[in-house]
Amino acid sequence: MLDNCGQMNFLGITSMPCSRVSILGVSAIAGLFWALLLAGADGQVTDPTEVRALQAIKLNLIDPNGILSGWSRGDPCVSNWRGVLCFDRQVANGYHHVRELHLLNLNLSGSLSAEVGRLAYLRILDVMWNAIGGSIPKEIGNMTNLELLLLSGNQFTGSLPEEIGYLENLERIQIDQNQISGQLPKSFSNLKVAKHLHMNNNSLSGQIPPELSRVPSLVHLLLGNNNLSGYLPPDFSLLPNLLILQVDNNNFSGTSIPGTYKNLSHVLKMSFRNCSLQGPIPDLSNMVNLLYIDFSFNGLSGFMPQSNISGNITTIDLSHNDLSGTIPMNLSGLPYLQRLSLANNLYNGSVPSIIWPNTTMTGNEALTIDLQNNRFLNVSSRLILPSNVTMRLKGNPMCANVTLTKFCGTEDEDAGNIVNSTNSSFCRPQACPAPYEFAPASPVPCLCALPLYVGYRLKSPGFQDFRPYIHQFVLHLTSVLQLELYQLYINSTAWEEGPRLRMYLKIFPVYDNIYLNLFSKSEVLRIQTMFTSWEIPDADIFGPSELLNFTIPEPYDEIISPSASGLSKAAIGGIVSGAIATAAILCACMLWLILKFRKRKHHAVSKGHNLSKISVKIDGVKKFSYKEMALATNNFDSSSQVGQGGYGKVFKGILADGNIVAIKRAQVGSMQGEKEFLTEIELLSRLHHRNLVSLIGYCDEEGEQMLVYEFLSDGTLRDHLSGKSKEPLSFTMRLRIALGSAKGILYLHTEANPPIFHRDIKATNILLDSGFTAKVADFGLSRLAPIPDLEGTAPAYVSTVVKGTPGYVDPDYFLTRKLTDKSDVYSLGVVFLELLTGMPPIVHGKNIVREVKDAYSSGRMISVIDKHIGSHLPDCVEKFMTLALKCCEEETGARPSMAEVVRELEDIWLLMPEPEAKLAESSATSPGGYAILSSSAATRNPHTSSDDSLGRDPGSEVISTLTPR
Known part of the structure; x- marks a missing residue:
């Protein structure tokens, strides 16, 4: 034009x-x-056969989020189809060919088309962590160049195709966590370069083929949690490179551990837990590299061999067998031992004190010795244990001795869920504008940067306690990724069934003025490729690993789909x-x-004065002109500014009719785009609740985006917790704020039509009026809950890109991208912990959830309570903290619903003494002529809004209500 x-x-x-x-x-x-x-x-640039194959793959997949919508436009290798990476033009036929197909964790279902076999040049097929079902196409056997077959975490059924066994370049098969049945194909013995066969957590049955001993490169064989039977093949002792053999939870009834396994000199880990094995424990003396053995929950009998055990071993679990005799001396002098479990056997005699001295253990390292339910009569010497050694003796005759009582009770296992390094430098709370974060280990003090988020899992680690190996892991991963040590931050870890170790990583950019503490595009793509192309080698102690998700936050959005099309x-x-x-x-x-x-008069359009593309007209919401907003704020004078966020600034304004309002003005290039702007208008226009901020109007002209709210004079909850307010909040007032916030969110979940997930609950989005009534604000990231189908059922979650504020984001949502009502529960739980402690969610690299959990579990609850909280009832505080921690459970199903949260808060409120509650209420009297009456009194306010209830009679309300004096 x-x-x-x-x-x-x-x-x-x-x-x-x-x-x-x-x-x-x-x-x-x-x-x-x-x-x-x-x-x-x-003039097709990509091989037409491969284009048709990709189109068939798309046709067979159900893609509710439209992730693959771009596959219908242009050419795969030129138009950068999502997840499609290509070679340069091949000399043979002049076409581009598809090299890798990455569809990791995209909420896809349906089935995998047999046409996938036409991708003859494909090296990596990765569809992990979706819900794809049906059988695995036998046509995969036509993909002779395939190196990585990654199908984990789906719903594949049927048997494994024999054809896969003839792929001479295949290095890794990962089909774990599916519903595959039938027998393991003997053809897999032809996989001459295969290193990883991960087929655990399926329904495979029958005999493990002894022919697998012919796979010379095999390093990891994971077959746990299937229905395998028969016997353990003795020929596995011929595998020259085998490091991990894990076959837990199968049924090799009546058979024994082959004695030939003593020749597995390279093996690091053998795990035969719950396999119905019988007979003796084999000689372990030749297994000089052994780190981990688990033969628990079998029927093993006889004596433990007196042969030497590897000095590197971390875990020995022989519990729940029929082993007898005395504790062998070869279980002493093991400097790296973390766990020795002989529980539920027939051991007798004395417990030798030589088994617990361990001179290498300092700091967080720990040793657990579990000898419960045996026949031990005494301890060979006075039982004085180092502080990092735990002894369990319950169920032995020696527990009749009163001096041993503390060792004979039930103790909870230490889960060992940890966080990595912190930075001791003092940094002003919330100094980083969202979505930037404080980089905890940065050599530049208080550096704000935007990290990449990685969900990562160690599938079969050679330890039970990660803490002694954290530094070694960071060294390993940063070295492979070519990063500085301070760039990698382990945000959290959690042990899962297996045992497997899941962790959330943050990878921070180096300090660089050019990119303003962001990664460059090439660096994001390089790091992403390292993870998705499995270029991170395994390390012996950490075992095999896998990528769960790789999240690239704004403002990296434009490079989420890498342009690695292979164009030369x-x-x-x-x-x-x-x-x-x-x-x-x-x-x-x-x-x-x-x-x-040429002669037509054109008016230059100045920056910031182009009309917005959004044109909205919503009943009940007034549209203001730009002139009205400028007049209300004295032309947006700095003296009118009352706040600022990633979206822009907030001004106090006085309208022509005298009403005082808050005007949120988006700045050019702010994080709040047109979609969020329109979302907030549409949502707030139909939400009416005393604990939700009221939208008065908006301005959408002269290139401006402004939202006009009721003005809340007491600012944000974070202002009061950070010491900006003159008077600290009492515990009673904090409890009121918690209850009001919860009721507002409950309204969103249950009364709004359709229900709404807020997605950005945090202390700065909870505003307080002059009477300290809490009002939830900022609905720019909110999403509508799933709509029921014709049968009245609805999905429990919305699949969406992860957004929110670091420290408040539900870890389950972060990992799976499945947003639920419990995601809001988690975020509100973090706010509750802020109310109790006064701390922001992340400070000096410490996470508030973890800090409070540690204090609570160790009986140090009082040490984390905000010193400004004043007098309080310990029982009420403890109940409130217990509720907050329930809300912050990592597993979604373990959290209460919002209705349960409100009910629990009401119960705590009723425990508060009448004088204290009244005093708190009177202190919150509004200068505007309103007093807050205690609703715990016998007489209730008959004018309480019905939308503020929980489906009960308004007379049962516990929250205080505003009544004119």
């Missing part, structure tokens, strides 16, 4: 007038047009140079337009 100077604008690029356009510049435009034509049907510089140069052909023709066609419109 033409601009105001008679210039051409083609594809968003403004050129000089046609009369001055060089032949080269004009021809470039034409060549680009020609190149686009070449990418059409007649020559190909790009061809397109550009080919652009020299037809632009002159285009210029000639448009010359008459230039002459026609």
